[in-house]
Each structure stands twice: as C-alpha cells, then as structure tokens.
Amino acid sequence: MICRHCSTPLEHLFLDLGAAPPSNAYLTNNDLRRPELTFPLRLYWCHCCGLAQTEDYAEADQLFSHDYAYFSSVSSSWLEHAARYAAMITDRLALSAKNLVMEIASNDGYLLKNFVAADIPCLGIEPTASTATAAEQLGIPVRREFFGVSLARQLVEEGQQADLIIGNNVYAHVPDINDFTAGLAIALKPGGTITLEFPHLLRLIEQNQFDTVYHEHFSYLSLTAVLRIFTGAGLKVIDVEQLPTHGGSLRVYGMHQSDARSSSGAVEDLLNQERQGGLLNSTTYTSFQQRADRIKDDLTVFLIEQKRNGKIVAGYGAAAKGNTLLNYAGIRPDLLSFVCDAAPSKQGKYLPGSRIPILPPAALKERKPDFVLILPWNIAAEVVQQHSSISEWGGQFVTAVPQLVLLDNK
Secondary structure (H helix, E strand, O other): OEEOOOOOOOOOEEEEEEEEOOOOOOOOOOOHHOOOOOEEEEEEEEOOOOOEEEEOOOHHHHHOOOOOOHHHHOOOOHHHHHHHHHHHHHHHHHHOOOOEEEEEEEOOOOOHHHHHHHOOEEEEEEEEHHHHHHOOOOOOEEEOOOOOOHHHHHHHHOOOOOOEEEEEOOOOOOOOHHHHHHHHHHEEEEEEEEEEEEEEEEHHHOOOOHEEEEEEEEEEEOOHHHHHHHHHHOOOEEEEEEEOOHHHHEHHHHEEEEOOOOOOOOHHHHHHHHOOOOOOOHHHOOOOHHHHHHHHHHHHHHHHHHHHHOOOOOEEEEHHHHHHHHHHHHOOOOOOEEEEOOOOOOOOOOOOOOEEEEOOHHHHHHHHOOOEEOOOOHHHHHHHHHOOHHHHHEEEHHHHHHHHOOOOOO
C-alpha cells in the first residue's frame, strides 16, 4: 500500500485489529440470518508526510449508505458545542445575510440550523439520505453528494462559493484526502475561511484511544500532516485550537495561500507539542499495539469475572468506537447482554459483528444491570448525569478506555 497523500510506500504498521464489519452497519432481524461482510482493520503510518491511515479495502458508498444510522443531534453536549461554535464564528468573521456558509457532512442539520436561525444563508453537503432528510425538514438546503473537486466545480458554476466552509468530523472520513482538500480550495471564496474539526492523533496515542479506529475513519490526523496536505492544495493553516470533543480534537482555520492573514503562534506551538509527543518517531507507532491489547484483555477478563459471579453487564451507546472495541475483544451477548442507545434509528437493531441487541434507554430500569459499560467514553459525564438512577439498584458505570475504570454515579 502507498500513502493516500504522498504515495510513499507504507512500511510502519501502527495497529492491527483483525477483521471487522463497517462500524455503523447495524443489523436488522433479517440480517441475522445472513453472513456479514468484514474487512481487515489495520493502520499504517507514513514516515514521509506523517499521515496515519487505514489499509484500503472498503469503498465510501459501502460505509455511508442511504440508511446511515448516526444522527449528530442525539448528543446534547454535541448540540451545545455546535451552538457555541456558530456564535463564535459568526462574530469572528462578522457573518451576515450577505455571506454563504457551507458545511460538508452536514448530517441532520445539528449545526447549520444555528445559521438558519440567524438568517445567514447556508448549504449542507450530505450524501446519506436518512440524515439529509432530517436536515431538510429544518429548512436547510442540502446537496446529497460526496464532496470533492467535481462537486466543488459544479458549485462554483452555480455561483455557490462559500465565505465559510465547515467540516466537523469529516476530514478523517474521506478516502481521497487530496481530492477533498483540493475541493475545499475550489469551493472557497477569495478571502474566505475553512474550519475543520477532527480527532487529534496525539491524543489517540497518549490516551490509548484505539477504539476510535474504524473503517469510516480513513485518516488519523496530526497538525503536521494537515499542514502538508493543505500546502499541496494551495491552502494554509493560520490558527488552531485544541478542543475536548471526541477525546481531544483540533479545530484548524484555513484559507488560500494568497490570503494576507498571518499565522498565529498557536500553530508553531502545537507542532512543537507533536514533536515532543513522538509523532515524528516510528517507534511511537510500532509500539502502540501492545497498549491496545492490554485494554482488550482487561475488559474481557472483567466481563468474564462478572459472568462467573452471576452479574449482568449491559452497554450504553451503540457507538462506532464501541463496535471496534467489542469486535476486537470478541465480546458477544453472553458477556454483554444488551446495549442501550437514545437514537431511534438504532433501537431494535443489533451491533455489527457482535450482534448484541440495541434497546432504548428505558431498558436500564426494566432490566437493572449490575454494571453499565459506557462505550462512547467521550460523553461519559453526560451519560452518567442522565442515568444516575442506576445507583437505586446498586448499578455502576464502567469505562474501558484509556483503562478499565468503575465510575462514580454522580
């Protein structure tokens, strides 16, 4: 395999999680009678440009289907994050009715609805029909296509160049990152701004977040790699913020290289942090496997011990990261009885691979599990707050990443 960005042969295996189905390919009752399609799930690191990336197997249309089940609006903390961003960027760029805001992977309108409320023209780019329909019901215009150079040129021909292009948790999801970035440059007006948010590779390594690896995430991004990719597309990064979302993310501010705005000191500061954190050292990547294996082993031992003690363990959050963890650990319904999730689009289905049933949150009170494993650990505080009532029957929350921890139910 060669690097998706610079075409260098990839020599450094970062992580091997065996084979797994696409993490958002939830199963119906009918699907349980059929075999599942699985793909090898391996990561490599490019020593030339610094891009960490999955091995090529699945196509984007196999991963982001018409009935895609991830709806951003399910998380209240994510909605609050989106509203804060919309207010901040509107003020920072002095956005008004004269501007156009474009969001790529606009999902169910969780973010653009804030611009609609402020009478700022916007356009969503969203290829999955299930989420695009939800956004349109909020009055958000949506193009149901994958974004890249071809669509960007069409938009320009239609007079739809953007003053602000937003990409929240999409940059890691694109199989052709060069085409996507070149499309950003085309769709952006002169003097316009791009903001991209994505999980930070440094945090993945520091906090053992191997469960954030799944087929829908083609790239695992550092600022070092993003700068090189942007440069190749005629763009530059002038500012960066470190965010707590998704276990530690970056928000980069990009624009055309010809833009007169100068870079902030935050860019060089973060590049230094990445160097000091070992992101330019191959041993950082080649030694990561044993850390992932420790988490897998600790969780498996815990679940087996609870089963032998006659305890019931349930999960909370039918999240992609949970599917990675459960499938790598070989966890099935005999060890994890069921998983609750607040998204109606997932309820009544089964987790891919593990085939654990997904139930509404009310099942916690009905079945009273002794332990509840929070799979989307990045919103653990939100889950604990919303379901603290499990303490009424002596239940306790657990997280497995970055290490196995029994949580205080307060």
